[in-house]
Amino acid sequence: xxxxxxxxxxxxxxxxxxxxxxxxxxxxxxxxxxxxxxxxxxxxxxxxxxxxxxxxxxxxxxxxxxxxxxxxxxxxxxxxxxxxxxxxxxxxxxxxxxxxxxxxxxxxxxxxxxxxxxxxxxxxxxxxxxxxxxxxxxxxxxxxxxxxxxxxxxxxxxxxxxxxxxxxxxxxxxxxxxxxxxxxxxxxxxxxxxxxxxxxxxxxxxxxxxxxxxxxxxxxxxxxxxxxxxxxxxxxxxxxxxxxxxxxxxxxx
Amino acid sequence: xxxxxxxxxxxxxxxxxxxxxxxxxxxxxxxxxxxxxxxxxxxxxxxxxxxxxxxxxxxxxxxxxxxxxxxxxxxxxxxxxxxxxxxxxxxxxxxxxxxxxxxxxxxxxxxxxxxxxxxxxxxxxxxxxxxxxxxxxxxxxxxxxxxxxxxxxxxxxxxxxxxxxxxxxxxxxxxxxxxxxxxxxxxxxxxxxxxxxxxxxxxxxxxxxxxxxxxxxxxxxxxxxxxxxxxxxxxxxxxxxxxxxxxxxxxxxxxxxxxxxxxxxxxxxxxxxxxxxxxxxxxxxxxxxxxxxxxxxxxxxxxxxxxx
Numbered sequence: 421x422x423x424x425x426x427x428x429x430x431x432x433x434x435x436x437x438x439x440x441x442x443x444x445x446x447x448x449x450x451x452x453x454x455x456x457x458x459x460x461x462x463x464x465x466x467x468x469x470x471x472x473x474x475x476x477x478x479x480x481x482x483x484x485x486x487x488x489x490x491x492x493x494x495x496x497x498x499x500x501x502x503x504x505x506x507x508x509x510x511x512x513x514x515x516x517x518x519x520x521x522x523x524x525x526x527x528x529x530x531x532x533x534x535x536x537x538x539x540x541x542x543x544x545x546x547x548x549x550x551x552x553x554x555x556x557x558x559x560x561x562x563x564x565x566x567x568x569x570x571x572x573x574x575x576x577x578x579x580x581x582x583x584x585x586x587x588x589x590x591x592x593x594x595x596x597x598x599x600x601x602x603x604x605x606x607x608x609x610x611x612x613x614x615x616x617x618x619x620x621x622x623x624x625x626x627x628x629x630x631x632x633x634x635x636x637x638x639x640x641x642x643x644x645x646x647x648x649x650x651x652x653x654x655x656x657x658x659x660x661x662x663x664x665x666x667x668x669x670x671x672x673x
Numbered sequence: 674x675x676x677x678x679x680x681x682x683x684x685x686x687x688x689x690x691x692x693x694x695x696x697x698x699x700x701x702x703x704x705x706x707x708x709x710x711x712x713x714x715x716x717x718x719x720x721x722x723x724x725x726x727x728x729x730x731x732x733x734x735x736x737x738x739x740x741x742x743x744x745x746x747x748x749x750x751x752x753x754x755x756x757x758x759x760x761x762x763x764x765x766x767x768x769x770x771x772x773x774x775x776x777x778x779x780x781x782x783x784x785x786x787x788x789x790x791x792x793x794x795x796x797x798x799x800x801x802x803x804x805x806x807x808x809x810x811x812x813x814x815x816x817x818x819x820x821x822x823x824x825x826x827x828x829x830x831x832x833x834x835x836x837x838x839x840x841x842x843x844x845x846x847x848x849x850x851x852x853x854x855x856x857x858x859x860x861x862x863x864x865x866x867x868x869x870x871x872x873x874x875x876x877x878x879x880x881x882x883x884x885x886x887x888x889x890x891x892x893x894x895x896x897x898x899x900x901x902x903x904x905x906x907x908x909x910x911x912x913x914x915x916x917x918x919x920x921x922x923x924x925x926x927x928x929x930x931x932x933x934x935x936x937x938x939x940x941x942x943x944x945x946x947x948x949x950x951x952x953x954x955x956x957x958x959x960x961x962x963x964x965x966x967x968x969x970x971x972x973x974x975x976x977x978x979x980x981x
Contacts, residue, residue: 421779421782422782425776425780426780429765429768429776432767433767436767437869499763500759500766501763502731503729503731503757503759503762503763504764504824506731506782507729507731507752507757508777509749509752509753509780509782510752510780511749536928571760588773670733672731672732672733673730
């Protein structure tokens with residue numbers, strides 16, 4: 421009940437944020453504009469449109485997760501609205517999970533909306549979408565949940581700007597973690613090699629959620645892989661939310 | 674029975690970027706009794722808000738503990754027993770008062786029917802009916818304070834903890850808050866509040882506690898703390914020529930003139946009676962005779978001087 425109230429309020433606040441609509445406008449423009457790239461790739465235009473559309477869903481979803489997520493707890497402390505909430509008979513973790521859930525619901529709607537527009541656009545252009553296209557969108561959403569959990573954790577520890585920089589870096593590096601692992605043998609033995617390997621194991625491997633190429637080409641992805649990726653995302657997200665709850669438990673506000 | 678009790682409550686804020694740690698509260702031992710209206714006084718930075726934040730579990734004490742109706746202040750049971758009004762209360766700007774109370778009702782675990790009843794009761798008590806549908810954004814200080822009181826009262830807690838409830842309000846607003854606090858005391862609530870407005874505190878409080886530099890220097894009933902002795906007497910006389918007034922001023926502490934007449938201030942009642950006799954002898958008329966006793970403000974200032 422209490423967590424739902426906080427989630428509902430977080431959702432309501434985010435929906436009234438104008439930044440959301442600006443980002444949605446740009447996402448829609450990117451999806452529609454993807455046809456322009458399709459024209460210069462002869463015979464591949466539908467593939468390009470599908471690929472760019474899913475990339476737009478991912479990038480703009482990440483931007484929303486970062487902009488809203490890194491402000492979630494920080495803004496409550498900064499604006500002092502938290503005073504009259506944590507003095508109530510609620511567990512502090514309920515507050516953290518409620519804030520996360522509110523943004524997760526918003527991202528579900530936004531991702532669903534963008535995916536729906538992209539699928540419709542592909543159909544209008546004469547293409548077809550199969551289950552892999554929607555599975556790709558689901559995995560993008562799961563990636564957004566993980567990044568939102570990271571944003572919530574940082575929001576209870578640091579400023580939104582620093583938090584946004586860290587989450588965005590994690591997003592970029594998280595899609596290229598294989599580079600950190602597949603190091604040349606010479607580098608592997610050095611301290612910098614060990615550091616990069618440590619980062620490889622600590623950072624989430626976001627390429628696990630990336631099946632855009634398969635979706636664009638209409639290639640089926642095994643259900644086992646999807647379940648594995650969803651499980652990986654769920655565990656990582658739960659771990660980050662656990663950390664966020666711990667960090668917030670004894671925090672002076 | 675004690676409603677609020679603190680034992681050696683201490684808070685030291687960690688210093689950041691090489692700054693020294695700051696001791697905001699130093700071994701505070703405080704007791705607030707049942708159905709009391711307790712005023713918590715101190716200068717800016719004395720530790721009032723820190724104490725209140727610890728009682729409301731917004732801050733964790735460095736040492737010591739706080740008990741509310743027998744429960745540790747950080748426990749959920751204790752938080753169920755308190756209603757908190759922060760200084761300059763902030764709410765979600767995009768919500769209306771009705772939505773705001775509904776939200777806090779959910780946090781208290783009230784069901785829909787209970788929340789509707791709570792709204793009806795609090796809207797009537799705090800006169801929120803006219804602004805029920807307006808967004809909080811754009812509310813005046815007085816409207817926010819009324820809403821803040823309503824939020825503090827959601828769930829009908831037996832203990833109210835109010836941080837500067839009269840700060841920034843006009844005389845009408847302050848009066849409204851004073852009357853509300855007295856009304857809530859009549860409803861058997863215990864009210865603990867901090868304030869700078871000493872005149873208001875003196876009017877409504879049963880007991881006060883005074884903090885100086887994080888230490889509780891005094892706590893007790895106002896009439897016990899204040900000196901009952903007459904500090905001086907003001908006598909106002911008219912129909913006196915200026916030359917006579919100058920002659921009479923010889924045995925007084927201070928003289929000034931206003932439309933009401935000459936204001937003579939003398940040290941004690943004997944001196945005042947002698948002055949009245951001489952005024953009458955010179956053909957003057959005494960229009961006012963006021964013994965001056967120590968106010969809470971005088972007492973507060975005396976303590977501050979003593980602390981230097």
